[in-house]
Amino acid sequence: MHNFTPLRSLLGGMLLGLAASVLAIGAGRVAGISGIVGGLFTPGHEGRGWRLQFLAGLAVGGLVLLAVQPAVFASAGRSGPVLALAGILVGFGARLGGGCTSGHGVCGLSRLSGRSLVATIVFMATAMITVLVTGA
Amino acid sequence: MRRWSPFAAGLLFALGLGLSGMTDARKVIGFLDLFGRWDASLAFVMGGAVAVHLALLRFFRAPAIVDDDGCAVPSLHWLDRRTVVGSAIFGIGWGLAGYCPGPALVSVVSGQGAVLGFVAAMLAGAGLYAVWSARRG
Numbered sequence: 001m002h003n004f005t006p007l008r009s010l011l012g013g014m015l016l017g018l019a020a021s022v023l024a025i026g027a028g029r030v031a032g033i034s035g036i037v038g039g040l041f042t043p044g045h046e047g048r049g050w051r052l053q054f055l056a057g058l059a060v061g062g063l064v065l066l067a068v069q070p071a072v073f074a075s076a077g078r079s080g081p082v083l084a085l086a087g088i089l090v091g092f093g094a095r096l097g098g099g100c101t102s103g104h105g106v107c108g109l110s111r112l113s114g115r116s117l118v119a120t121i122v123f124m125a126t127a128m129i130t131v132l133v134t135g136a
Numbered sequence: 137m138r139r140w141s142p143f144a145a146g147l148l149f150a151l152g153l154g155l156s157g158m159t160d161a162r163k164v165i166g167f168l169d170l171f172g173r174w175d176a177s178l179a180f181v182m183g184g185a186v187a188v189h190l191a192l193l194r195f196f197r198a199p200a201i202v203d204d205d206g207c208a209v210p211s212l213h214w215l216d217r218r219t220v221v222g223s224a225i226f227g228i229g230w231g232l233a234g235y236c237p238g239p240a241l242v243s244v245v246s247g248q249g250a251v252l253g254f255v256a257a258m259l260a261g262a263g264l265y266a267v268w269s270a271r272r273g
Contacts (some may be wrong), residue, residue, distance in 0.1 A: 003166060005157060009177040012156020013184025019148035020185070021192035027143025033237040033263070035269045041266040044249060050142040055241070057146020062245035064147075065154035072154040073243050075250035076161035076234040087240075089229030091261020094237060095269075097222025101236040102149075104223070105182055110189035119219050123227030130231025132220040136169040 023054070032103020034094035058065055097123070150242045156181040159243050161234030161250075168231050229261075 017025020020031040020098055036051050065072055078086070094100040097119055099108060104123075157163040157177055166175035190239040210251050235243070235254050 003163065003175050003177070005177045006180045009156045009180040010184040012152045012154070012158070014188045015148055015152030015155060016181065017185040017188025017190075017192070018153075019145045019152055020189045021196070022141050022148060023145035024189075024193060025196045026138045026145070027269040031145060033241065037237065037241070037259070038262045038265065041263055042270075053140075053142040054146040054149075057143040057148075058150045058238075058242055059146075059245060060143075061147040061150020061154070061254055065159070065242070066220050066245050069154065070246070072157075072159050072208065073246035073248065073251075074160045074162050075248055076141055076165050078161075078233055081251055083233050083250055083254045084257045086229040086233035086235070087257025087259075088264070089225050089232070089239075090235070090237065090254075091229075091258035091263075092265045093222045093225030093227070093261075094228060095201035095222070095244070095262050095265035097219050097224075100226060100238075101230070102238050106185045106189060107248065109182070109186045110193060112190075115219055116217040119223040122220055122223040123230065126224045126227030127168045127231035130228050131165055131168040134232065136172050 016102075016106060017110070020102070020110070025108070028033055030103060030107045032099045033093075035098075038095045050123040093123075120123050149238065152185075153239050153242050156184075158236075158239045161239075164230075164234040164236075164239070168234075 010117070023031045025031050029047075029050060031054075036054055036082070039051055040048065063120075090100070099116065099119060101120075104113075104119040106115040109120060153159050158181060163175060164178065166173065167178035169175075226236075233254055235251065235258075237258060240251055240255050240258060244255055
């Protein structure tokens with residue numbers, strides 16, 4: 001097992017669960033990142049304010065990380081064209097599928113949604129197959 | 137208090153992503169490399185997140201959650217082909233780059249070219265979806 005960090009990852013995951021709970025209990029919203037961003041693209045959508053507020057929090061949190069632990073930010077050394085293709089697939093696919101790792105994988109599973117369970121199994125499977133085929 | 141809950145949630149979310157290892161695309165690829173040099177750490181991220189969220193939702197009896205269209209979330213249309221196809225496409229992109237939307241957005245502050253390019257393409261992909269779904273009506 002390489003670079004195994006179960007405790008850090010568990011604590012980080014618990015923070016994610018707390019964050020999703022603050023949004024759900026405080027504002028009645030799902031912490032699905034692709035949905036939060038995607039909602040900004042649809043003209044006439046209600047609730048721009050909370051989306052921008054969440055994204056501002058995300059940016060401030062990122063700055064805190066950058067100040068105290070910049071090593072947490074690392075890319076996998078993929079080429080520009082691969083990153084561009086990957087970004088388009090992630091942006092389009094998450095919207096078509098109704099969620100990503102946060103919306104389906106954290107919030108959906110916590111609500112015991114069968115649809116989110118299927119979505120999570122499908123994207124985990126295609127992601128693992130992609131790494132198997134293209135190489136880590 | 138409640139006024140600031142989206143901001144607080146975003147802040148905690150970013151810290152959780154950074155601490156857990158999700159903003160390290162190499163670590164994500166290591167987790168997805170099930171048949172290679174597998175790093176199982178990120179399974180603990182989802183486990184910890186789901187355990188806490190599930191418990192807090194029940195304990196606080198969370199108010200009805202509404203989705204983008206103002207529908208109560210439990211009434212979300214049941215599993216359809218779009219969910220499966222979209223998730224499959226999303227997974228391929230995630231495996232190619234090692235970034236999913238949350239970690240990519242948080243990583244923008246690092247100013248790294250790779251993540252900036254990925255996020256620009258991701259926003260284009262989300263925009264493409266908005267145009268495509270508006271056309272389909």
